[in-house]
Amino acid sequence: MSQKRKKGEKVETFDYKAYxxxxxxxxLDALFHGKCAYCETRYASSMPMDVEHYRPKGAVSEDxxxxxxxxxxSDWHNLLxxxxxxxxxRGQVIVEYSDNLEALALNSKPILSQAGKKNSFPxxxxxxxxxxTDFSGEAALLLDPCRDNPAVSLRFNLDPLHPAGLLLPNGDDTQRQRGATSIQVYGxxxxxxxxxxxxxxxxxxxxAYLVIELASSIQALEDPPTVLKLKDTPGENVASKLKLxxxxTLVEMKSYAADDAPYSAMAAAWLRSFTERIRQSA
Structure with a gap:
């Protein structure tokens, strides 16, 4: 634990190795399909994976x-x-709900905010x-990807009028607090x-646009208003190809929500929204 020390005094720290x-x-890489446990980015193509401690091992920024x-x-259940x-x-450009992404990206002097977990654990x-080892009394404000359902405290903005893909707090007051804290700390x-x-x-x-247009074309070919339908007509052959x-295309759309796909949680939320749109328009 921490102790007072004289100025310039060398402090010995424990050398953590097992993790x-x-x-x-x-x-860990296999368990999370090569994706960051927090943001679902595939890290392997750009940088090595960090073995992260959900509860920080050597210091707590807030305490x-x-x-x-x-x-x-080295507790397996604390590693991500x-x-x-x-x-x-480190310094990051953080997007707000009303921001214009293009303007932020083109800004030669963007405003940087400190983001990233490091030793934070509010x-x-x-x-x-x-x-x-009983942490029930802590009421952790950071979401744990292995124990919490992020969809309870977080939702994706799917509205194209605002930054699409922006994460927003969700749920009741406690859930929204955890969501907002996680968004800020993890960046x-x-x-x-x-x-x-x-x-x-x-x-x-x-x-989605392609699927809807294909469905409309298939219906027009299968249900001509006045022409007598004959078996094995060219129109039916075209309809069969369009169905394939x-x-x-639907299989491709669903693949974005697969466990090993980046941002699969957002893709799954979008697919649920799309399904609801189709149901309401039917």
Missing amino acids: KGDDVRWA RPHGGYWWLS PSCADCNRK VAGVRATAEL LNRLKLVQDRTRLLRRLEFL LRDS
Whole structure:
């Protein structure tokens, strides 16, 4: 635990090693399909994975005397794979609900805000100390991807009039507080991340337009208003090909919500919204 020291006095720190093992890294990478546990970005193509401690091992930003949850430094249930931007605190351009993404991206002098978890672990209750393993009294304000359902406290903005893909707090007051805290601490609305999610939503909207147009063409071919339908007519052959194309497009859309796809939680939310749109228009 922390203690007072004289100016210039060297402080010995514990060298944490077990959690850095290749076997741990490989297992976490496989468990989360090569994606950051917080933002769902595929990190492998751009940078190494950070092995992140949900409860920080060596210090707590919000409680300097605490000294960190050192007894959980190698606890499997406290380890998560993370991208550098979610795990390391640094200057980021953070997108707000009313921002224009293009204007933010073109701004030669963007306003940077500190984002990234590092040693942050805010709680609303009493912080656990002294090797305790019962954390029910802490009331952690950060969402744990392995124990919490993020959809309870977070929702994606699918409205094209505002930054699409922006994460917003959701639920009751407690859930919204946890959602807002997680968005801020993990930096889940940093510019590059929101831009990536926006591009995915635009692809999904295009595929949705394609599916709707294909369905309309199929209906027109299968139900001509005045022409007597004959078996194996050219129109029926075209309709069959269009059905295959429609079904293939739907399969492609659903693949964006697969566990190993980046931003799959947002894609799943969009697919539910799209299904509801189709149901209401039927």
